[in-house]
Amino acid sequence: MCILTKVLIIGGGVSGLRLGSLLAKEDISFKILESRERVGGRVLTHNQDNNYFDLGPTWFWPDTEKTITNLITELNIPTIEQYNEGFSLLELSKHQTPKYVESSELNNKSRRIVGGISALVNVLKDSISTSNIELNKKVTSVIKNKNGTITVNTYDELKNNRINYNADILVLTLPPRLLLENISFKPSLPENIQIDLLSKPTWMGAQAKIVVTFDKAFWRDVNLSGNVVSWAGPLREIYDASTERDESALFGFFSLPPSIRNQYDKEAIHNKVIDQLVRLFGPKAKYYNNIFYKDWSQDKHTVTEGDKLNIESFPSYGQPPKYAENVIFSGTEYDEQHGGHLEGALSSSEKAYYKIKKLMSYK
Ligand SMILES: Cc1cc2nc3c(=O)[nH]c(=O)nc-3n(C[C@H](O)[C@H](O)[C@H](O)COP(=O)(O)OP(=O)(O)OC[C@H]3O[C@@H](n4cnc5c(N)ncnc54)[C@H](O)[C@@H]3O)c2cc1C
Structure with missing residues (x-):
């Protein structure tokens, strides 16, 4: 045919x-x-009840990205600003107390789409x-x-x-x-x-994303934005992923490369992430509701074997x-x-x- x-x-x-x-x-x-x-x-949003959690892309940047900004405006799609109030944490090692940095100094203004990408x-x-x-x-x-x-x-x-x-x-x-x-x-x-x-290389092909949801964004109560840069891992970067609806959440990108991630099952990955969140945000992080995880390096519709190596500098x-x-x-x-x-x-x-x-x- x-x-x-x-x-x-x-x-x-x-x-x-x-x-x-x-x-x-x-x-x-x-x-x-x-x-x-x-x-x-690569757009993948986990929808649950009224909530939405992006396991692929999350943000766009209106100051520099005119095509997406104009399209979203033309299509009347509501957006929210990425939460960026208070302090971000800089974790240099597991054994040192994280440093506090004004969040506004670290992150440029990005927006999210209501309902997810x-x-x-x-x-x-x-x-x-x-x-x-x-x-x-x-x-x-x-x-x-x-x-x-x-x-x-x-x-x-x-x-x-x-x-x-x-x-x-x-x-x-x-x-x-x-x-x-x-x-x-x-x-x-x-x-x-x-x-x-x-x-x-396929952009983000070596990455995995994890979202952990909570009843309350308890980190905000102590003037933390939820943003973290960590050299200790397993997450390299963490951000607030709360929706304007019911649930609060944090999401992170991994510093663990695909070859190491693949040595663990999902539960072991989840435990490592929760241990890091407890280290950074205290024992309340133990009482999460859900974890959503997507390892893009395992996705045969997105990556090749060669994409499983982390990109060291921005590709041309x-x-x-x-x-x-x-x-x-x-x-x-x-x-x-x-x-x-x-x-x-x-x-x-x-x-x-x-x-x-x-x-x-x-x-
Ligand atoms: C974890 C993660 C976080 C990201 N964060 C951001 C962000 O915050 N902001 C941002 O702007 N971007 C982000 N990105 C990048 C963004 O997702 C991509 O730029 C965008 O989705 C790429 O769209 P595309 O259509 O070019 O490619 P793709 O989305 O890869 O689409 C290609 C399509 O081709 C299909 N396909 C593959 N092989 C075949 C075949 N043989 N025959 C037929 N179909 C085939 C695939 O299934 C897929 O649907 C992120 C990506 C990831 C993975």
Whole structure:
């Protein structure tokens, strides 16, 4: 079976969905092929009762990130400021009392989305007809045909079947290393493109995120923001993740690398984190309600083996050399200015949209 469409978008993360939402306003047929059972990609919000806890991205920065800020305003999505009052803790070792630092000195102003970042994903998804989004379609190969069109082969793991799609324009939004590892190209990707893709690690691919919820943000009562920078671990950074609704929470990023994290089961990780929170915030931290944990280094729809190594310096993100006029790279790692962030995912898809419009105006 081969399904025909004008534009094929590979990946239904923020970038693929934003591009889909723009094409949906035009008379341009398109399909989004997504390998997971859900859209959103690296955006993952745990919703419980009235509460929402982000296990993927949490923040955007209105002062420097205009694309996401304008989009959120245009879509009327409510936001809240990241809690940043009082003092942050600087933990130099397990055996030293943490230092107090004014929180405002450490953190620049970020905002969160009410309902979590998945609230943005849901609005984008709802602006696209469900018939344009195909889940469980892992793209395995891309063929450039003699007539210039592109054929894409997909594999559906659940149904164990393969479907082909054909389009005039192909947009690849999956992380560069994953693309290189999982999709074969005919003709093959030239060596300079392969090297370029390999040099762009998946942003946050080695990270894991943990959220611990409480009845009350007890740290605020003693003028602590909940923010911590720790050299002792297992969490390297901690922030307040309370919602404006019922529950209070802290979330953290790990200093433990994937190779060490993988030696422990979930319970052992949870215990280590609670021990650190008790060390920093006192015995009240023992009485948590829930723990939510997501290790992105284990997520085969996001990372390759090479991404499991921590990124030591900020990678140089941006566009790879051209493969074909009608094959476009979108997604956060392909954005030169804001690569890594949601802002990069969104602005790269807006650029892809204008490229598509230009290509179509030649026809
Ligand atoms: C823990 C964590 C914290 C973060 N914090 C922040 C933050 O606070 N602020 C911020 O701005 N950014 C943050 N980020 C980064 C942000 O999540 C990303 O920039 C953004 O989500 C990337 O969107 P994308 O669409 O480019 O890629 P992705 O979300 O990775 O989307 C790619 C899609 O392609 C799909 N796919 C993969 N392989 C295939 C295949 N073969 N065939 C079909 N589909 C495929 C994937 O399933 C996925 O849905 C964070 C990320 C993580 C993991």
